[in-house]
Amino acid sequence: MYPNLYYAFKDLFGLDLPFFKLFQTFGFFVAIAFLAAAYVLSSELKRKEQLGLLHGVQEKITVGKPVGMTEILLHAVLGFVLGYKILGVALNWAEASQDFQSFILSTRGSWQGGIVLGIVFGFFKYRSAKKQQLPKQEVRTIMVMPHQRVPDFTVQAAVAGLIGAKIFHNLENWGDFVQDPIGALTSFSGLTFYGGLIVAAVVIIRYARSKQINIFHLVDSSGPALMLAYGIGRMGCHFSGDGDWGIYNSSYVTDATGKVTQVDPAKFQEVVKGSEQFFTRQYASLEHIPHAPFVKPGALSFLPDWFFAYGYPHNVINEGVQMAGCTGKYCSVLPVAVYPTALYEIIACLILFFILWSIRKKITVPGVIFGIYLMMNGVERFFVEKIRVNTKYDIFGFHPTQAEIISTLLVIGGAVLIWYSRKVFNAAKTRS
Template identity: 30%
Template sequence: MIPVLFHLGPLTVYSYGLMMALGFLAADYVIRLECIRRGLDPEYSSSIVIAAAVAGLIGSRVYAILDDLPTYLADPKSMIFSGSGFVFYGGMIGGLLGAYLVSRWYRIGLGVTMDMCAPALAIGQAIGRIGCQLSGDGDWGLPSTVPWAMSYPKAIVGWSPDTVLKLGDHYQLVPACSSVADCLNVRVHPAPVYETILYVGVFIILWSMRKTSHPAGRIMYWYLLLGGSARFIVEFWRVNPRVFYMLSEAQLIALGMMLIGAVGLILTREKNPAVKDQGEKVSREAVGAARA
């Protein structure tokens, strides 16, 4: 675990930030390959990723602040100057909004754009979770005795009774240890590793779909279904408050993603696959017009 890579004067380079940057670069590469395959301007990928990165970081931070407002109000500077406190769902919402605005600017079909973004989202998530693992930002799981369980003594959010938690009798979070020294004996599920593995699997599935004729937007619906399922499963081992029976807030959102994805797949099941080719033709013409 390496939460801080190095310092450049007053600048601190965090491992989470580096992996997040690599995730954006990987997403840009994936979308660029799709632009080339579809006959679109490769620079369209950079426009999408830059807009999604900026909007995603803002959305992620805003979500984190609103989700734990009392803590941030107690230390307002941490709203900006902190290496932790980014939430994926806020980042996804902001990133998709950024991609939507770029697609409108270029006059590219939203369905086509979302299909190119879906595999990129999955691989970006996989790499981003490696950053969570390296930094110890609190995304680990519940205490466990499985052989691969581990501790995070150098976690950026600390490894203490305040962060090493377990589920109580009524599914509330309670300390899993009584002191910092006691916490060193606790091992937990490496939940970020689980998510990395699952999201790589989601990426492989989505990437294999891209050359199959299908209505525009269908790959994104598959992402919502598969990505939501992955998060829903991992949450059973994550240290997050249970807000509805045994389910966490993230699981409820994941269920919403899965529902939207399933409904979208049903609604597009009978559509003519030729819609895809027509959408790509219109998109190529739109990019040419935008460049002109």
């Protein structure tokens, strides 16, 4: 596993570049996911604009305004924060490189760096605004197309998605939140995709309505983008080893180097007892360990063992037991291999993205593509939950997980949306 890009470059290319310790693998893939989704969404919105399905709106802007002190101060504050942390990292490299996340979230830094960069940012903002200032400010009317609002959609989705993901994760793990609320809120781990999707959807739809963008065409355009983003985001989960994995595959165990080995049930119990201290920290007793045996079928012998069971060596959350001969921060490996569910979701979601992308031009009823996306996403997540570790609820004798509940609602919601979209479309055709 690659907790940050330093480990990836060292393992893949043999390059020892400590600077890359600053870039977390999970965050890197999340950034790529947002960029990829923005590109796909923008491309699809442009296509619909060319077909005359989406239209721009006129907005008035004021140009040539005098320099505003508020803007200068905001840029100066941004420069101060960046300088405070950047020079702080440089001056405390040995400490910061070991735990970059903790250092960034702390109050440590360099006042000199903050003041200097704050002055630089403030000056350049003043100079830029001064060049654009006119003797008399003017009000101009411009046409803004939906695809030009993709940066706004991206920023809003990032902020609202992070908040929603945190809220739903802490609701699902209320006991952990109560024990350490500050740590739960500031940690970069512990994010629930559906929480982010729901909150981001509400914020973006409200914004789109205010800009007179057709909601059905907008959500249709976002369906493939969301599926692609989810698949890429899961790469961050898998390659960093963020704990978003499945239950234990009791047909395989891992050794102290992370190598996966097939074993019989007796050996599995022996390894569990040998790592009793690790397991009892998470489960009330050794009998309550979630596991299911599954040996690689002969028909799939061409696939590596880690496709069915993986120990996530060097995982970013330091879950597991100490690895032999390893020193440093990330030296843990799971004693019993788990199902790499994030890997399964990567494959499934990329396939589903290509299906959505291939049928988007063939389906002309607005809203149907997004309904198909909802159903695909719900079905995919519902079944992967069967081998994932999650908090379960007790509802009238049933014990579903949060994701199973939401994924079921997504399938139902997708079916209803398809039915409703077709009904509205056919009614419009009849009237015309």
